[in-house]
Amino acid sequence: MLSTEISGDSSTQTYLEQQHRLRGIIADFKSRRFVEKRSVPPSRRFRTGLNELYLDFRSKLAPSQYFDFLDWSQEMLTSQLSDLSHIPTRYDNLTGIFPKAPVLELQNELRWIAARIRSENEKITKFLVLKALVERATLETNYSGAVAALDALHEAYGATLWSIQLRLALDQQIGGIEQQKKYSAQVRSVYKQGLLGFITYHSSVRNEERTTIKKFSDDIDRRIANHVYYDDATKSYMRYRLKGELPTTGAQLADILRIEQSHGILDIYETFVAVLQELVRWNHRKDLQAVVLACIEDINTPDYRLEKIRLALNPAKITTLPQRSSLFIGRALLRLYS
Numbered sequence: 262m263l264s265t266e267i268s269g270d271s272s273t274q275t276y277l278e279q280q281h282r283l284r285g286i287i288a289d290f291k292s293r294r295f296v297e298k299r300s301v302p303p304s305r306r307f308r309t310g311l312n313e314l315y316l317d318f319r320s321k322l323a324p325s326q327y328f329d330f331l332d333w334s335q336e337m338l339t340s341q342l343s344d345l346s347h348i349p350t351r352y353d354n355l356t357g358i359f360p361k362a363p364v365l366e367l368q369n370e371l372r373w374i375a376a377r378i379r380s381e382n383e384k385i386t387k388f389l390v391l392k393a394l395v396e397r398a399t400l401e402t403n404y405s406g407a408v409a410a411l412d413a414l415h416e417a418y419g420a421t422l423w424s425i426q427l428r429l430a431l432d433q434q435i436g437g438i439e440q441q442k443k444y445s446a447q448v449r450s451v452y453k454q455g456l457l458g459f460i461t462y463h464s465s466v467r468n469e470e471r472t473t474i475k476k477f478s479d480d481i482d483r484r485i486a487n488h489v490y491y492d493d494a495t496k497s498y499m500r501y502r503l504k505g506e507l508p509t510t511g512a513q514l515a516d517i518l519r520i521e522q523s524h525g526i527l528d529i530y531e532t533f534v535a536v537l538q539e540l541v542r543w544n545h546r547k548d549l550q551a552v553v554l555a556c557i558e559d560i561n562t563p564d565y566r567l568e569k570i571r572l573a574l575n576p577a578k579i580t581t582l583p584q585r586s587s588l589f590i591g592r593a594l595l596r597l598y599s
Contacts, residue, residue: 276326279318283334286310287341304345308353313362316522319373320363327376328559335380350419352448354525357455358495362519367511368552370518374533375556381526382562384418388527389564395427404434420448421527422457422502426464433468441465456499463503478504495520501532507539511549514539534566541573550574 290307322330338345365373378385391414398406408431411424425448432441445465449458463484467477485491485499494516500506501517508514514536521532537553540546554574557567571578 272323272326275321276330279321279330280333282314282318283311283337286314287337290342290345304348304350305353305356307342307345308350309356312354312523312525313359315377316359316362316519319369320365324369324372327373328379331376331380349416350525351415352420352451352457354419354528355422355457356452357457358520358523360492360495362522364519365515367515367518367549370515371533371536371549371552371556374518374522374529375559377526378530378533378560378562382560384526385530385562388414388418388530389562399431402434404431407431408435418527419525421525422460423528423531425457425461426502429461429464430468433470438469441468456495459499460502467503501535507535511546534564537570538566541570 286307289310290303318330319327391410395407395410395414398404398410408428411428411431414421414424428444429441432444442465445461448461452458463481466472467481481503482500485496485503488496488499491499494513497508497513498517498520501508507517517532518529518536521529537556540549540553543549554571557571560567
């Protein structure tokens, strides 16, 4: 939808300004001008810059503008950056977090992420196909098959925190501590500092046979609490990422979603679903549950978890849970790259 269709002079001007900002980083990526001693590849600089811009855009636009703006953004990225799709993502979406990202209320954070998911629905749908194969292979103790599916995911969309943590657990099953330590060292060597190394190292420790749940939980709580560089929001996110522990207030859940948006859309999607599942239990916040239902309707993603949430919050509505994929990995890979 064209920006001129957005009502209100001030609102329209803000919308146009955000469009110009996106055009700016696209132009910078396409520029062939020489930059002396450039240490960061242009593709990584662009992907990191896009994540940062999206975090800022969400505070500049009205919720009613989210869908239109992101649909326009995807059209621009597709039409103007065909070369970028041929450059592997690798670890470009895991360079770190943006501590100055504006804070939003949880309702608007949910609405913004729902708009992002809808704009990248094709990628997420293909991810869910591959994820189902990882789950099935793992349940069948076909750990090598599960790793093969994760490798395909990495090649197609780059590394995610979700896939790295799962890969460490699978490597522990396949080759024990030595194999997962080798993979852990490989990932931690990508960036010298930041969340990626911290999450990878402690996820690896969590998988070791000698580690008990209580011992790990106590130890990681202490390490996170004593970390001198993490603010309270980042510490809350780390407890979620390493312990599966979600906070108990709307503001803190919004923090989790805000920090996750420094990463790629696949990690954002998985955390978004986890937050929606948590909000199902919040019977004291019917306002938030109404937003959850609206988000699910907007994104229309074929995920059985979303259908179960819809059923829990609106049992009167007839719904059909989608079948979980039973395809073989070979067929799914063909579908992924088609």
